[in-house]
Amino acid sequence: MTSKHPPRLATWMLRRFGSGPDNEALIGDLTEQYVKKDSVMWFWRQAMKAIPISFAREIRSHKLVAARALLTGWGIWILCLLTLFPFLGSLYFGVGSGYSFGVMVPGVLAPFSPGQLLGTGWSLLWSPVLGQAAIPSGLEGQARAISYVIGVALPFLVWSMCGWLVAYRFRDQQTAVVLLLAGSNLFMALFLFGPYILMIGAVGIPLHIAPVAASTAASVMGILLGGGLFRDRLLYR
Amino acid sequence: MLDGAIFIQYREEMRKGEYLGNFELMLLLAVLRLDEDAYGVTIASELEERTGREVVVASVYATLERLQERGLVTSSLGDSTPERGGRAKRYFRITAAGLHDVRDAKRDLVNLWKGLPELKDEKA
Numbered sequence: 431m432t433s434k435h436p437p438r439l440a441t442w443m444l445r446r447f448g449s450g451p452d453n454e455a456l457i458g459d460l461t462e463q464y465v466k467k468d469s470v471m472w473f474w475r476q477a478m479k480a481i482p483i484s485f486a487r488e489i490r491s492h493k494l495v496a497a498r499a500l501l502t503g504w505g506i507w508i509l510c511l512l513t514l515f516p517f518l519g520s521l522y523f524g525v526g527s528g529y530s531f532g533v534m535v536p537g538v539l540a541p542f543s544p545g546q547l548l549g550t551g552w553s554l555l556w557s558p559v560l561g562q563a564a565i566p567s568g569l570e571g572q573a574r575a576i577s578y579v580i581g582v583a584l585p586f587l588v589w590s591m592c593g594w595l596v597a598y599r600f601r602d603q604q605t606a607v608v609l610l611l612a613g614s615n616l617f618m619a620l621f622l623f624g625p626y627i628l629m630i631g632a633v634g635i636p637l638h639i640a641p642v643a644a645s646t647a648a649s650v651m652g653i654l655l656g657g658g659l660f661r662d663r664l665l666y667r
Numbered sequence: 668m669l670d671g672a673i674f675i676q677y678r679e680e681m682r683k684g685e686y687l688g689n690f691e692l693m694l695l696l697a698v699l700r701l702d703e704d705a706y707g708v709t710i711a712s713e714l715e716e717r718t719g720r721e722v723v724v725a726s727v728y729a730t731l732e733r734l735q736e737r738g739l740v741t742s743s744l745g746d747s748t749p750e751r752g753g754r755a756k757r758y759f760r761i762t763a764a765g766l767h768d769v770r771d772a773k774r775d776l777v778n779l780w781k782g783l784p785e786l787k788d789e790k791a
């Protein structure tokens with residue numbers, strides 16, 4: 431015997447991450463049908479399929495909006511990487527620590543090289559995490575703590591701002607564009623750090639895997655929170 | 668290589684959707700059968716009953732939205748009931764253009780059906 435109320439977590443996830451103007455009608459339909467079917471598994475299956483289906487539908491229907499949302503989000507992030515992060519990093523680690531503007535900017539101009547992720551344009555995207563490798567010896571204690579703040583808290587704050595701006599600017603497709611930005615962040619983390627982790631081998635993994643995971647999780651959560659997906663009312667409702 | 672005008676025409680025809688897909692046609696037929704009671708749950712149930720396959724309600728909405736963009740169906744918000752958690756229903760109705768496309772699809776399929784020895788004992 432099951433309850434006549436549909437599974438709360440599935441309903442919550444569908445309400446937060448389901449895209450498109452018909453999401454509320456869809457939840458109503460599933461709720462109504464659940465009363466008749468009385469199957470928790472059926473409801474979960476429907477809800478978990480509805481999230482990617484509605485997301486894909488919304489993105490396919492608004493390709494230009496999706497592209498502009500990605501450009502906006504990543505544009506702000508790169509702007510902050512070029513200005514805010516190196517400035518804060520140089521305050522603590524000093525010029526030449528690998529965080530300073532002078533070191534990072536020539537990196538932008540360096541060609542992509544899978545064997546040289548540090549110091550190329552690709553590493554710029556991940557300087558909050560990779561910068562920890564540049565902490566001078568003897569400064570590990572406080573410097574590492576501050577480095578974690580820069581590597582986790584700053585991405586969280588900056589991506590929250592990006593998420594909010596993208597959600598506000600493209601509010602008619604709020605859920606879909608925020609999910610797209612969060613997904614692109616996760617994809618970039620796997621795309622860039624997958625080869626990097628393989629390259630540095632097992633010895634370097636304990637040193638890098640925690641900052642990478644923490645920074646990525648903070649970035650994704652920042653986008654979802656800033657993008658308003660955990661609020662009861664979306665911008666267009 | 669396609670020249671510009673032909674490419675634009677090709678894109679336009681693709682966008683309009685010259686032919687109805689299998690699921691699109693089934694949805695339009697279900698909407699027709701249900702008449703004024705066609706909304707997500709009833710459409711999905713009708714399809715499940717007729718085809719014997721489970722239907723994802725979200726795909727019903729995704730496809731109907733696409734058909735609505737092509738002007739083959741219209742939709743309107745209806746009443747909400749407590750068993751729906753107070754959420755309104757979205758009702759769908761087929762348009763004249765939708766009916767025309769369904770008739771065309773039937774005619775094309777019946778013509779293709781005729782004279783096939785493999786399908787001789789089956790009704791179209």
